[in-house]
Amino acid sequence: MIKCKGCGITLQDKDPSLLGYTPKITNTYCERCFKTIHYNTYIKVNNLNNKDIIKKINNLKYFTIFITDYLNLNNEVIKLYKMINNQKVLVINKCDLLPSNLNIQHLIENIKKVYNIEDVLFISAKNKLHLEYLKSYLNDNNIIFCGETSSGKSTLINELFQTKLTTSKYQNTTLDFIKIKKDNYIIYDSPGFNIKEVPLVYNNIKCITKKLNKEYVYTIGDIKINGEGNITIFVPSNIKINSKKENNNLIYNNELEYKDIILNEGFIYIKNKINIKSNKELIIRDSIID
Ligand SMILES: Nc1nc2c(ncn2[C@@H]2O[C@H](COP(=O)(O)OP(=O)(O)O)[C@@H](O)[C@H]2O)c(=O)[nH]1
Ligand SMILES: [Mg+2]
Numbered sequence: 001m002i003k004c005k006g007c008g009i010t011l012q013d014k015d016p017s018l019l020g021y022t023p024k025i026t027n028t029y030c031e032r033c034f035k036t037i038h039y040n041t042y043i044k045v046n047n048l049n050n051k052d053i054i055k056k057i058n059n060l061k062y063f064t065i066f067i068t069d070y071l072n073l074n075n076e077v078i079k080l081y082k083m084i085n086n087q088k089v090l091v092i093n094k095c096d097l098l099p100s101n102l103n104i105q106h107l108i109e110n111i112k113k114v115y116n117i118e119d120v121l122f123i124s125a126k127n128k129l130h131l132e133y134l135k136s137y138l139n140d141n142n143i144i145f146c147g148e149t150s151s152g153k154s155t156l157i158n159e160l161f162q163t164k165l166t167t168s169k170y171q172n173t174t175l176d177f178i179k180i181k182k183d184n185y186i187i188y189d190s191p192g193f194n195i196k197e198v199p200l201v202y203n204n205i206k207c208i209t210k211k212l213n214k215e216y217v218y219t220i221g222d223i224k225i226n227g228e229g230n231i232t233i234f235v236p237s238n239i240k241i242n243s244k245k246e247n248n249n250l251i252y253n254n255e256l257e258y259k260d261i262i263l264n265e266g267f268i269y270i271k272n273k274i275n276i277k278s279n280k281e282l283i284i285r286d287s288i289i290d
Pocket of ligand 1: 151156170201
């Protein structure tokens, strides 16, 4: 069985409508990866389910590098991280996109506390930032990279081990576990966990402080809120924030201080105590900012 070097699927030259198809079985990449790499076209497929991915990771018992995106830090992702029984580290990727006023060391300490996690790192696979810290974790020769879809697993492996895994801005590029032997290492890339709230691949994180006016209802991503006081919003720059003078029929009341409200894409930081009304029950955590 020959596997595609881009996405891990078993290659076949029999049926173009099935995954793994390549016109020539001696090719290194399947047709889907070839099109992703050369024409930036995307063919959507159903990925492995999270339980099967976790099971395989735990069976392998390799040192596990869990890669996530800063805007995806939420209970769903942390729950997956905690289901991994191996020695592990939580690596928050794409730190090149963080607003420059944030103190990374401070964020790390807060994330450890809020989510009760021992090891947290911030890196940028794309811009090669802080990779030296991550390299100090590579003492074990058997390593598995995992994390939610599009968090940058394959980009990171390519950077660390000079491989040519397929990477793209689309979800579920990597279809199966890919075993790579390099120097003294055995490395696995894995298909991304499917999570409910995946931010689109974005180019920038917007960090805006807004003074809420009681007369207005604010729509931020997936929630509507109303209140009086300052909030700071962290979302991908393509997410629209609307405010409108409208009848306030928001039924949930929240008194918040030093908390983050988790959105589908990103979060809102509330420093000083304010009352916020919302259209649905908010998902709250102790703030990772201050
Ligand atoms: N800005 C930024 N983008 C990144 C970084 N790492 C990966 N990406 C981008 O995120 C997208 C998904 O990357 P990929 O490696 O395919 O993610 P995977 O699904 O986890 O393997 C691609 O468009 C990458 O270029 C990073 O450190 N910074
Ligand atoms: Mg991948």
